[in-house]
Amino acid sequence: MHELSYFRGNLDAIAARLATRGYSLDVASYRALDQERRAALTESETLKAQRNSESNEIAKLKKAGADTTEQQAKVRAIGDRIKALEDNVKAVDDRFYETLAGVPNIPHESVPTGDDADANVEVHKHGTPPVFDFPPQNHWDIGPALGILDFERAAKITGARFAVYVGLGAKLERALINFMLDTHTREHGYTEVFPPVVVNSASLYGTGQLPKFAADLFKLEGTDYYLAPTAEVPVTNLHRDETLDADLLPISYCAFTSCFRSEAGAYGRDVRGIIRQHQFQKVELVKFCRPEQSHEQLELLTSHAENILDRLGLPFRRMLLCTGDMGFSSAKTYDLEVWLPGQNAYKEISSCSNFEAFQARRAAIRCKSAKGKAEPAHTLNGSGLAVGRTWVAIVENYQQKDGSVVVPDALRPYLNAEVITPRGTLA
């Protein structure tokens, strides 16, 4: 959500900037709607002011023992007029805010202009893709062959785009989660939280998934509850409707959760394997900070996610997303892409974004220093990392000719194994 007065005062410049991300703001009709709203408000508020003062007069007259029948009739008439206007005021106001709530964030000046992923800019590359003296396999072949990944049974239990991890496959998932959480809490200064993954609509509105992207969510029938598509939702909403002490910022949280996405509109994309699942696990990093800190905090947060990839010995690159490829709420986003030998390509494994004040305004997350005015805080988040995709990266990058998978050093204490071989599979 944008700040109203700023939005109004810079409409043309904002529209031009939004156009770079493929959003066309109809300036003329927005302006008309804005004026319509303000006119409607002025009219009804003037009447209300009149009613209030006349009512006070009645109170005074009554106290003096006078008859107020006539005045009461007059104020009742004003009240009737207010009531008649009310529906329109509310309709216009709702329409206005619905429009505004559907406008994406403004790209930061450092974001390159472009239409789609092709215009993303590689910031740097880290590590070298492994060279195999055999044709590297995809994880959807390696996993079932090792007996650590089972798609058929998942389809039986639930359906497409679900998977069962088995034996060391399950343990690898758990090892990754623990490794990531331990690293972020012990070395990067994050406070671990374990939030609900069922969230209400107000929370989803706060982070920007609603009202526009309801189709991407699983909703619990007959309730106002949804399955969270990312821990960003519950963790950012930890501080919804709160004023944070600016001196305590930045606040950094990490959270492990399962995430649920309907993947509506993703038909045919990544249908094989566990790259794109309805349920997946993620360790998320979330930060709240003062406005002037947020861009340095984005660099920091992104480096924390990169550190996980680095420690796991996985080759990756950092991409700065162009205006056309960013998410709705983001002002600036880095994607981390991990090398997947099975696909012979880099694949997104983390997305780190600075939302600036966009979410904070929606969610009423403010910060205030001892002698400052309250202002919207800035919020950030990033995957640190997507666990399932990290699982894929490990299995594919560390695969051996004999079909086994070598466990990277950093994970050995967690997995209590040096190599994953076809053992301990589901009977």
Added chain:
RNA sequence: GGAGAGGUGGCUGAGUGGUCGAAAGCAGCGGUUUGCUAAACCGUCGUACUGGGAAACCGGUACCGGGGGUUCGAAUCCCCCCCUCUCCGCCA
């Protein structure tokens, strides 16, 4: 699921239907006093939208869990819903 209690400003906590945006206290901020700390005293101290103003600021409207209703007038009365707490039942 059943019964009861309650939701008021950053916090605690008052509030007979009529200057209540809301007492009081705490915290915060500014100041006086003080050798320092502490204390005391004085002042100040909500948010959103909106009109005016370069700004400081001034005016209007709304907000006492949410939504309706009664009334000239609602934090206060009525209805519905949500949430929290306590007890009972069930349950990981």
